[in-house]
Amino acid sequence: MNAMSDSSPSRTGQLATPHRAGFACFVGRPNAGKSTLTNALVGTKVAITSNRPQTTRHTVRGVVHRPDAQLVLVDTPGLHKPRTLLGERLNDVVRTTWAEVDVVGLCIPADQRIGPGDRFIAKELAGLRKRTPKIAVVTKTDLVDQSALAEQLIAVDRLGKELGVDWAEIVPVSATAGRQVELLADLLVPLLPESPPLYPDGDLTDEPEQVMVAELIREAALEGVRDELPHSIAVVVEEMLPREGRPADKPLLDIHANVYIERPSQKGIVIGPKGARLKDVGVRSRQQIEALLGTPVYLDLHVKVAKDWQRDPRQLRKLGF
Numbered sequence: 498m499n500a501m502s503d504s505s506p507s508r509t510g511q512l513a514t515p516h517r518a519g520f521a522c523f524v525g526r527p528n529a530g531k532s533t534l535t536n537a538l539v540g541t542k543v544a545i546t547s548n549r550p551q552t553t554r555h556t557v558r559g560v561v562h563r564p565d566a567q568l569v570l571v572d573t574p575g576l577h578k579p580r581t582l583l584g585e586r587l588n589d590v591v592r593t594t595w596a597e598v599d600v601v602g603l604c605i606p607a608d609q610r611i612g613p614g615d616r617f618i619a620k621e622l623a624g625l626r627k628r629t630p631k632i633a634v635v636t637k638t639d640l641v642d643q644s645a646l647a648e649q650l651i652a653v654d655r656l657g658k659e660l661g662v663d664w665a666e667i668v669p670v671s672a673t674a675g676r677q678v679e680l681l682a683d684l685l686v687p688l689l690p691e692s693p694p695l696y697p698d699g700d701l702t703d704e705p706e707q708v709m710v711a712e713l714i715r716e717a718a719l720e721g722v723r724d725e726l727p728h729s730i731a732v733v734v735e736e737m738l739p740r741e742g743r744p745a746d747k748p749l750l751d752i753h754a755n756v757y758i759e760r761p762s763q764k765g766i767v768i769g770p771k772g773a774r775l776k777d778v779g780v781r782s783r784q785q786i787e788a789l790l791g792t793p794v795y796l797d798l799h800v801k802v803a804k805d806w807q808r809d810p811r812q813l814r815k816l817g818f
C-alpha cells in the first residue's frame with residue numbers, strides 16, 4: 498500500500514514525480530513521543546515537548562518541505578478519558594483533527610507494553626473512515642534492544658488485526674537518536690494526495706506566535722512543579738509589541754503575559770520564595786522565546802487566579818479553548 502512507483506523515472510528519462518502535499522497527525526497516549534517526533538521531522542522546535550503527559554494543548558503544525566512533497570504535521574493533544582470539561586474539549590479537538598487529515602500515525606512507545614490507553618486510541622482509529630491511511634509508529638526505539646523491539650512490532654501488528662485497523666506501515670523510529678526519521682517521512686509522503694505545496698517554503702508553523710510564546714512560558718512554569726500543579730496552569734499572552742523608539746539594529750519586543758492558576762494557594766508555588774521561581778521561569782522562557790522569534794525580548798509575567806478554570810466554560814473560552 499504505497500505509491501512509490503509514482504516517483505520512479507518515466508520512460509522519457511524525466512522524473513515523473515507528482516508533487517504531493519497533505520496533512521498528517523500523530524496520535525497516541527500521553528508521553529508517547531508525538532511532539533518530539535514532530536520536531537525531529539521538521540527539524541526545529543515547533544511543538545512543545547515535556548516529560549509529563551498532556552502538555553500539548555494546541556494544534557501545532559510543522560511543515561516538512563521537500564522537493565517532491567510538503568508534509569504538514571498536526572500535533573494533537575493526547576486523547577484520554579475525560580474527567581473535566583477541558584478533557585472533553587480536548588478529545589473533541591483530537592477527533593476533529595483526525596477526520597481532517599490525510600494520514601494518521603499512531604505512536605506507541607517501544608519501551609512500554611501496549612496498554613488500555615493504546616487500545617482506547619486504536620479502537621477510535623478503527624472507527625475512522627477506511628480511506629484514511631493509518632500507520633503505526635513504534636517510538637523511542639533507542640530505549641530497547643532488538644528482540645524487545647521485534648516483540649513490540651509483532652504486538653502492534655496483532656493490535657491492528659484484533660481491532661480491525663489496517664496499518665499501511667509499521668515503522669520503528671527514535672526521534673531523539675534521529676533513527677529512521679527520514680524513512681518515516683519517505684513512507685508518509687506517498688500516502689499524501691497529489692497537490693501543489695500548501696504553504697510557502699520556509700514556514701515551519703502557522704500557529705499564531707502568541708500561542709507558541711504562551712506554550713513556552715507554560716512549559717517553563719510547569720518545570721519542577723508538575724506534581725503539585727498537574728494541569729492547573731494556563732498562560733495567556735496579553736500583548737506583544739515592539740518597544741517604541743528603539744534603533745533599528747537594537748529592537749526589543751515587549752511581551753506581557755498572565756500565568757493563570759486555579760487557586761490562591763497555588764500562587765506561592767509558582768512565584769516561589771521572594772519571587773525567585775517566577776524570575777527563573779521568566780529567564781528560561783525568555784531565552785526560548787528569543788530563540789523562537791529571533792529578537793531580544795522583555796518579558797513581563799503576572800500570576801493570576803482564575804478560579805477552577807478547568808471546569809468553567811467562560812474561563813475556558815477566555816483562555817483560548
Ligand SMILES: Nc1nc2c(ncn2[C@@H]2O[C@H](COP(=O)(O)OP(=O)(O)OP(=O)(O)O)[C@@H](O)[C@H]2O)c(=O)[nH]1
Pocket residue numbers: 525526527528529530531532533534545546547548549550551552553574575636637638639640670671672673674
Ligand atoms: N529516549 C527517547 N525518549 C524520547 C523519544 N521521543 C520522545 N522521548 C521522550 O518522551 C517524553 C515524551 O515525549 P513527547 O514528545 O512530549 O510526547 P507526546 O506524545 O507529545 O506527549 P503529550 O504532549 O503528553 O501527548 C519526553 O521526555 C521525550 O524526551 C525517543 O525517541 N527516545
